[in-house]
Amino acid sequence: MRVLAIETSCDETAAAVVDDGRQVRSSVVSSQVDLHARFGGVVPEVAGRAHLELLTPVVEEALARAGTTGAELDLVAATTGPGLIGSLLVGVSAAKAYSLAWGKPFVGVNHMEGHLHAAFLEDPDLALPAVVLLVSGGHTMLIEMTRDGRYRLLGQTVDDAAGEAFDKVARFLGLGYPGGPAIDRVARGGDPAAIAFPRGLLHDGYDFSFSGLKTSVVNYVRKRPDVELADVAASFQEAVVDVLVRKARRAAADVGARGICIGGGVAANSVLRQRVVEVCGVDGLAAFVPSRAMCTDNAAMVAATAWYRFRRDGATPLDAPADPNARLELE
Numbered sequence: 001m002r003v004l005a006i007e008t009s010c011d012e013t014a015a016a017v018v019d020d021g022r023q024v025r026s027s028v029v030s031s032q033v034d035l036h037a038r039f040g041g042v043v044p045e046v047a048g049r050a051h052l053e054l055l056t057p058v059v060e061e062a063l064a065r066a067g068t069t070g071a072e073l074d075l076v077a078a079t080t081g082p083g084l085i086g087s088l089l090v091g092v093s094a095a096k097a098y099s100l101a102w103g104k105p106f107v108g109v110n111h112m113e114g115h116l117h118a119a120f121l122e123d124p125d126l127a128l129p130a131v132v133l134l135v136s137g138g139h140t141m142l143i144e145m146t147r148d149g150r151y152r153l154l155g156q157t158v159d160d161a162a163g164e165a166f167d168k169v170a171r172f173l174g175l176g177y178p179g180g181p182a183i184d185r186v187a188r189g190g191d192p193a194a195i196a197f198p199r200g201l202l203h204d205g206y207d208f209s210f211s212g213l214k215t216s217v218v219n220y221v222r223k224r225p226d227v228e229l230a231d232v233a234a235s236f237q238e239a240v241v242d243v244l245v246r247k248a249r250r251a252a253a254d255v256g257a258r259g260i261c262i263g264g265g266v267a268a269n270s271v272l273r274q275r276v277v278e279v280c281g282v283d284g285l286a287a288f289v290p291s292r293a294m295c296t297d298n299a300a301m302v303a304a305t306a307w308y309r310f311r312r313d314g315a316t317p318l319d320a321p322a323d324p325n326a327r328l329e330l331e
Contacts, residue, residue, distance in 0.1 A: 008091030009083025021307030048086030081326030155206025190230030
């Protein structure tokens with residue numbers, strides 16, 4: 001089954017062609033990072049207009065790279081939420097139009113479920129059950145993924161998401177946008193043990209809290225304006241990663257998981273990736289760390305999820321709306 005998928009939930013315009021939910025024939029991503037950098041973050045109206053300009057050439061390139069045409073597709077999919085409503089509408093409307101024009105079924109995909117399936121594109125034999133740590137600009141979730149494709153929410157952030165905390169701290173430190181890569185880069189020259197920043201909710205269940213950590217960084221730097229920024233960045237990053245990994249490790253032991261998988265934009269962080277591999281080695285678990293290209297928003301993961309959803313639930317009605325507040329379907 002050949003699937004064309006479109007992803008426009010935020011500031012990446014992406015299209016991909018994937019066979020049978022696993023074989024990536026093409027994956028094209030047009031980033032808007034430079035467009036939004038001058039604003040210090042994503043501007044929804046700017047993102048929506050950029051998607052309108054970029055989507056058609058991105059889809060055409062994805063089809064060309066895959067060596068296929070609309071007539072040879074079996075399915076057309078798009079992210080329907082969560083995300084920015086203006087951006088979502090561009091991708092969903094285009095996918096529905098292609099579906100009608102080519103006479104192919106349409107499948108709407110939850111963006112977060114897409115991240116859950118990203119690892120399967122590079123490791124089809126991913127061992128289940130697994131604990132999946134989804135960390136992005138808008139979400140921080142611990143999910144148990146079982147053999148039958150069901151998801152159970154173990155914990156989530158009660159305030160800021162991890163990626164949001166990275167962006168806010170980077171902006172405060174004057175490191176630019178996007179904050180995650182900027183802090184990761186600067187932290188390499190710092191001492192992660194230089195400053196003992198707090199670990200929110202470290203010993204309290206599986207929920208996360210990063211708002212207090214962000215405030216602690218701001219207060220510390222204001223009181224010590226001459227502090228080495230590399231040490232601040234490294235210590236902040238260490239605090240975030242420490243909480244994420246410890247909770248994922250504890251969850252894996254508690255539910256009897258066979259491995260730990262990470263996904264979402266923050267999963268591209270070098271320290272998080274290294275730490276997950278290390279603890280899985282110690283605990284005898286499989287570590288599923290997707291390539292950085294599969295951690296950030298892309299349409300290949302949407303295509304993989306659409307293939308699975310179509311086989312399980314069939315096509316999505318063409319009158320199904322985009323939902324900026326869509327929730328992951330859980331047990």
